[in-house]
Amino acid sequence: MSFAVTTRSYDNARTGANTAETELTPAAIRGRGLKLLFSLALPGDARGCEAQPLIVPSVSTDEGARRDVVYVATMANRVFAFDAGTGEQLWMVELGTPVNGTTAIDAYLINDHWGILSTPVIDPVKETLYACAWVSPDGSAEKAQHFLHAISLADGAAVHPPLNLEGATYDPGHGRPVQRFRSAQRKQRAALLLVDGAVMVGFGTIAETASTARGWLIAVETASFRIAAAWTATARGSGGGIWHSGGGPAADKDGNIYIVTGNGEFDAATDFGESIVKLRYRAPGAAGPGSFQEGSFEVVDWWTPWTDDGRSGGNPEGEGDEAPLPSNVRKVARLAARGVLPMDMGDAWRDQDFGSGGPVLAEAVTAVLAAGKDGILYTGNMQALGRTQPADLTPAATAANYAKLKAPPIFYTYYPGPQLSAAPSEIAGLNVLEEQRTHHLHGTPVLWRSAAHGWMHFCWGENGNLRAWALSDAGISTYLACSAEVASPDAPVPPGGMPGGMISLSANGDQDGVVWASVPYGDANMEKSPGRFLAYDAAQFGKFSDGSGWIQPLWDSQQWNWEFLHNKFNRPVVWNGRVYLPTYDARVLVLELG
Known part of the structure; x- marks a missing residue:
């Protein structure tokens, strides 16, 4: 029986790799190409889904038959179920009135509604799908709240009444007051995670300017369907959103949870902005005769590359006043001749958002891979992240902080040349706009073991190409190859376009690897950009004229004049010889071999 796609990126390690694919091999794609089998229509919202499709084989439906079913949650707060073989819609349920498109959330008014942003998670044993819906009684953002739903895979019927997450609390200690979750200004984009009998719901924020803008992680027990625990990434300051560009928190085999937080304060006590954070969830239960222990999150470990104050020219330990850094000015002057131009200093550099990527766990080598808007890969040691302290971020101490990583930082999404270091002593040394383009990573990398x-x-x-790396048992990443195709070639320069390529991988064990990529032509953040879809050989590389490795395309929609809108932050899903490609024109395209 085919395996089930029950969570974003196929597994809780967020590898993005389906290693059970036998039909869509490089040889088959190269020889036969791809064709559109059918598309799944998603009425109710002009953009359709932000959530990745999920797939469960052999579902017992209310008609008494067993079907392979594709589940798609949309921005209209609708969940659709389709027959994976025929595309027939089996059922649809509505989970409340979504927020209407508004500049309060989206300055460019790309989105029609704001409903279910995150990828749901499925418990195949309970035959239940869990989804977080953003619901407003009048369609306004001001009155919207977040509800977790549990619905049956068979017919979409409610398994439990909707659970309002409003009012979840967290006691941070350290003399700080109890924090209370408020849906207003929160945005729930991170994919849901199911671990230890609980659904983990991560939150970022609409705007990062308010003092109450904080990242949250809320645990809901699936048995009782009650809030069991909550944690906020910042309790003294603000920020620390958990969003991962649609990727989800990761979990290792022992149930430890890994997140990467975004812009926010850092003090290593109550505030963990711009950090890889390892959490342990403890379920509620008996703590001894006659006693009961409430559920909780514990911060087990963390590692932090910088503070936002340090990035913008202030105190690298945080909370400092902004001031110019002469060394950075000199660096910019040295690089100007080769087209490396500075972005505006000051607050512009407070948005380098380590959390734009999200974690991937390479458990075989005890490494957590994380990269954000700097386009730099930080390889954390899962067994000992390092427990960074503010003093570790001063110029005299940064080398020791980098040494806590499993491997030195590397330029990941691009290479600026030896003039720049990926591990500078003064973090503001990274505040340059290489070739007048951004190189942010949005969403998680893809991990696979190949023969x-x-x-x-x-x-x-962003504005770069597909890049392949080898990962050693020691956690060292070595560059292998890149594609010739680039993301956002039609976007204005500076600064280029967003969000880069959304990728996944299929393989038959360690053989026949294919990277699947959905790529925008323009800036998919500021406009509805036409999209391009490509398949690449994941292991057998060619050579460019300079002798460097070339990731060779197997199939390219551009050669067939396909037209669709690029779905920002959503990645292709490969299952049982078919590819499910979400688009921004309210469809999921279903492809198979020609």
């Missing part, structure tokens, strides 16, 4: 290269990982950053 040809061993462990590999892939990324596709």
Whole structure:
């Protein structure tokens, strides 16, 4: 029986790799190409889904038959179920009135509604799908709240009444007051995670300027369907959103949870902005005779590359006043001749958002891979992240902080040349706009063990190309190859376009790897950009004229004049010989071999 796609990126490690694919091999794609089998229509919202499709085989439906079913949650707060073989819609349920498109959330008014942003998670044993819906009684953002729903895979019927997450609380200690979750200004984009009998719901924020803008993680027990625990990434300051560009928190085999937080304060006590954070969830239960222990989150470990104050010219330990950094000015002057131009200093550099990427766990080598808007890969040690302290971020101490990583930082989505260091003593040394383009990573990399290269990982950053890396048992990443195709070639320069390529991988064990990529032509943040879809050989590389490795395309929609809108932050899903490609024109395209 085919395996089930029950969570974003196929598994809780967020590898993005389906290693049970036998039909869509490089040889088959190269020889037969791809064709559109049918598309799944998603009425109710002009953009359709932000959530990745999920797939469960052999579902017992209310008609008494067993079907392979594709589940798609949309921005209209609708969940659709389709027959995976025929595309027939089996059922649809509405989970409340979504927020209407508004500049309060989206300055460019790309989105029609704001409903279910995050990828749901499925418990195949309970035959239940869990989804977080943003619901407003009048369609306004001001009155919207977040509800977790549990619905049956068979017919979409409610398994439990909707659970309002409003009012979840967290006691941070350290003399700080109890924090209370408020849906207003929160945005729930991170994919849901199911671990230890609980659904983990991560939150970022609409705007990062308010003092109450904080990242949250809320645990809901599936048995009782009650809030069991909550944690906020910042309790003294603000920020620390958990969003991962649609990727989800990761979990290792022991149930430890890994997140990467965004812009926010850092003090290593109550505030963990711009950090890889390892959490342990403890379920509520008996703590001894006659006593009961409430559920909780514990911060087990963390690692932090910088503070936002340090990035913008202030105190690298945080909370400092902004001031110019002469060394950075000199660096910019040295680089100006080769087209490396500075972005505006000051607050512009407070948005380098380590959390734009999200974690991927390479448990075989005890490494957590994380990269954000700098396009730099930080390889954390899962067994000992390092527990960074504010003093570790001063110029005299940064080398020791980098040494806590499993491997030195590397330029990941691009390479600026030896003039720049990926591990500078003064973090503001990274405040340059290489070739007048951004190189942010949005969404998680893809991880796969191949027969040809061993462990590999892939990324596709903004205004760059698909890049392949080998990962050693020691956690060292070595560059292998890149594609000729680039993301957002039609976007204005500076600063280029967003969000880079959304990628996934299929393989038959360690053989026949294919990287699947959905790429925008323009800036998919500021406009509804036409999209391009490509399949690449993941292991057998060619050579460019300079002798460097070339990731060769197997199929390219551009050669067939396909037209669709690029779905920002959503990645292709490969299952049972078919590819499910979400688009921004309210469809999921279903492809198979020609």
